[in-house]
Amino acid sequence: MVAAGRSTNSKRINEYSTRSAEDTVELGKRIGAHLLPNDVIALTGRLGAGKTTLIQGMAEGIGVRDYVTSPTFIIINEYQGRIPFFHVDLYRLNNVDEIEDLGIEEYFSRGGACVIEWAEKLGELKPKASHEIEIEIISETKRKICVSSELAARLK
Ligand SMILES: Nc1ncnc2c1ncn2[C@@H]1O[C@H](COP(=O)(O)OP(=O)(O)OP(=O)(O)O)[C@@H](O)[C@H]1O
């Protein structure tokens, strides 16, 4: 896994390159180990980018023992590790009203770490203090993973 720093639109981010799903799980573990209560992580990237793969690692890093990828119709999953871990997948939701009806905002301040797949759908519901992770597909096995600076700084 290779890391490089750069600046985009004045918001500093850190860039990681992974060359396999296992590599992405490893990065996820590192991130998970550094998550704190009430962290919200907004995760973006197209279908098959590796969002769930990264989250699997995050769950491990947070100390969740029984993480299983759930069926897509389950929108919010709750796990217990060193702190609670909430995995939200907004893929099947169509608008901010549907998302608000989930009571999603409660999960942002329940003392756990909350990671959200398809976070671009949150619109104005996205907390200002969210960390951001974007995964870009470079090739079949290569991914570029951009982590916002405050979270990335914890990984050093
Ligand atoms: N470097 C890599 N990092 C992550 N996944 C990779 C990588 N290389 C190949 N893959 C493969 O890409 C796929 C990623 O699937 P995953 O379910 O994690 O994506 P996703 O972004 O959650 O998709 P969806 O939008 O459908 O939820 C897996 O099949 C994984 O094995």
Ligand SMILES: [Mg+2]
């Ligand atoms: Mg997924």
